[in-house]
Amino acid sequence: MAERVRPGTAVAGLPLVRRIVLAAARAGFADIRVHKALAGAEDLLAGTRAATLTADEPDTPRAARRIVIVPANIVPQPRWLRSLLEADLRPETLYVDPSLAAVIESADPARVLAGATRHRSAGELLGELRSAFAECDGAFELSGRFVLTARGDVRRAEAWLLRGLIKQREGFMSRHFERRISLALTRRLVATRVTPDAMTLVSLAVGLVGAAFFLAPSPAYQLVGALLFLAHSILDGCDGELARLTFRESRRGAVLDFWGDNLVHVAVFGCIAVGWTLATGAAWPLALGAVTIASGLGAAACVFRRTMLDAAPAAGASMMDRLTEAFSHRDFIYLVIVLSAFGRADVFLILASVGTPIFLLLLLWVGAARRRA
Numbered sequence: 153m154a155e156r157v158r159p160g161t162a163v164a165g166l167p168l169v170r171r172i173v174l175a176a177a178r179a180g181f182a183d184i185r186v187h188k189a190l191a192g193a194e195d196l197l198a199g200t201r202a203a204t205l206t207a208d209e210p211d212t213p214r215a216a217r218r219i220v221i222v223p224a225n226i227v228p229q230p231r232w233l234r235s236l237l238e239a240d241l242r243p244e245t246l247y248v249d250p251s252l253a254a255v256i257e258s259a260d261p262a263r264v265l266a267g268a269t270r271h272r273s274a275g276e277l278l279g280e281l282r283s284a285f286a287e288c289d290g291a292f293e294l295s296g297r298f299v300l301t302a303r304g305d306v307r308r309a310e311a312w313l314l315r316g317l318i319k320q321r322e323g324f325m326s327r328h329f330e331r332r333i334s335l336a337l338t339r340r341l342v343a344t345r346v347t348p349d350a351m352t353l354v355s356l357a358v359g360l361v362g363a364a365f366f367l368a369p370s371p372a373y374q375l376v377g378a379l380l381f382l383a384h385s386i387l388d389g390c391d392g393e394l395a396r397l398t399f400r401e402s403r404r405g406a407v408l409d410f411w412g413d414n415l416v417h418v419a420v421f422g423c424i425a426v427g428w429t430l431a432t433g434a435a436w437p438l439a440l441g442a443v444t445i446a447s448g449l450g451a452a453a454c455v456f457r458r459t460m461l462d463a464a465p466a467a468g469a470s471m472m473d474r475l476t477e478a479f480s481h482r483d484f485i486y487l488v489i490v491l492s493a494f495g496r497a498d499v500f501l502i503l504a505s506v507g508t509p510i511f512l513l514l515l516l517w518v519g520a521a522r523r524r525a
Contacts (some may be wrong), residue, residue: 157300159224160162160196164310164397165342168300172222173202174399179233181220185265200450217261220230221254221462225300227309229316232296239292246285247290251299258287278394317393321500323483326385330482334389337424341394348400352392352409359384359416368425369431371495377420378485378492384416384480418445420488424501435499440505446510454515 159169166174169186176184177200179222183207186197197204222228236255240246247463248254252274258264263279271277298309318327362380365373389452391409395401425441428434484500491499 157225157303157305158266161300161306161307162343163227163300163304164313166284166398167196168227169224170196170200172224172226172228172422173200175228175230176220176222176233177201177438178230178399180237181233185268187224187268187272196273204219205265211412218255218257219261219264221252221256221268221277223252224251225297226251227266227300227313228477230257231463232293235293235296243333246287247279247292248278248287248289249294251297252278254281254293255291255494256281256461258285263442310339314393317396325483325486328408329383330386330389334386334393337387338390338393338397341390342397346394348395348405351387351394351407352405352412353442355384355387355391356412356416359413360419363423366420366492366497367427367430368496369427371493374492374495374497375489378489378497381416381420382485385485388413410452410456411421414449421448421501421504424497428498428501434474437501440501444501445504447512448504450507451512451515454512454519 157214160167162168164369173184173186184200184202187205188204218241220233222233236253239247239255241255241257243257243259245254251434254274256264263284267280268277268285271280280440280488298305298312300309305343317335317338318331318473322331358380362377362384365377365380368374388409395405397523421441421444425437425444428437486496487503
């Protein structure tokens with residue numbers, strides 16, 4: 153007989169009940185209650201906004217309220233919970249989906265909560281609610297949650313969560329090659345004490361070490377540098393994956409990740425330029441490096457302001473989004489690898505010294521158009 157899934161079962165580094173609570177908070181739920189039979193040890197909910205649901209509710213809501221019931225064997229995505237919170241429903245009607253997740257908007261929420269305290273399972277609670285309210289099948293999105301029926305489902309649930317971290321608009325090689333490696337690493341790291349910020353610093357160190365190899369004209373050294381540059385890109389994916397998987401995203405982490413990545417780009421461009429100058433004795437490669445670095449930092453500043461500081465997208469933001477996407481794609485790394493294998497990283501610097509200023513001018517033009525709109 154399959155072993156039953158317990159609320160404390162770890163799913164991608166978090167106890168199941170804690171993952172549900174953190175996903176609900178991320179989805180925008182202001183009031184989160186966990187049944188006293190499921191809360192278990194206090195550390196499962198420590199540091200969260202959840203309260204234990206008991207028979208004596210001093211803060212029982214009196215006004216009409218939407219209540220979402222999530223069984224303790226569901227691994228939810230925040231977007232799925234948000235869809236339940238925002239769905240257009242008829243009042244005093246019970247909506248239930250096949251996983252026994254349910255939503256009801258009632259003028260008497262205390263009645264529903266009182267029923268919840270009397271039952272230990274979602275099935276028992278829904279049995280009572282079905283006798284008191286009209287019922288409709290929930291037309292809910294089913295792809296946003298994973299139902300655990302036995303402990304053997306945990307690994308499949310973790311794989312499902314990891315697949316959800318892949319952004320469909322990433323570059324081809326990033327999506328089909330780099331993400332496979334970074335997700336495999338993240339799956340192992342999530343059960344350790346390694347933090348997203350620590351992974352950012354590790355990827356930054358690997359990228360800076362790789363940049364130093366471009367000081368040499370030797371194809372072997374340049375290829376090592378390019379492969380370390382690729383390793384930096386792969387490891388740089390792990391920090392965001394760890395943060396999103398364990399709900400540890402932070403503004404500080406996002407800033408560190410963004411500018412750490414750009415520091416590596418500056419170091420790579422700078423070392424290619426210096427190495428070229430050392431090999432030829434000419435000073436003009438330094439000028440190419442300076443143009444590339446200056447325009448790259450300018451473009452990064454534009455992207456940073458758009459993604460980190462703007463409160464909401466403005467008119468014309470769709471074009472900015474597309475340009476930002478193009479800037480974030482890292483498939484150019486494979487061109488660096490091919491050129492470096494022949495000792496011609498300098499060719500990449502020439503291309504970057506032309507393309508990066510053009511990209512910066514496009515960002516400035518789109519930004520000006522947004523402000524005029």
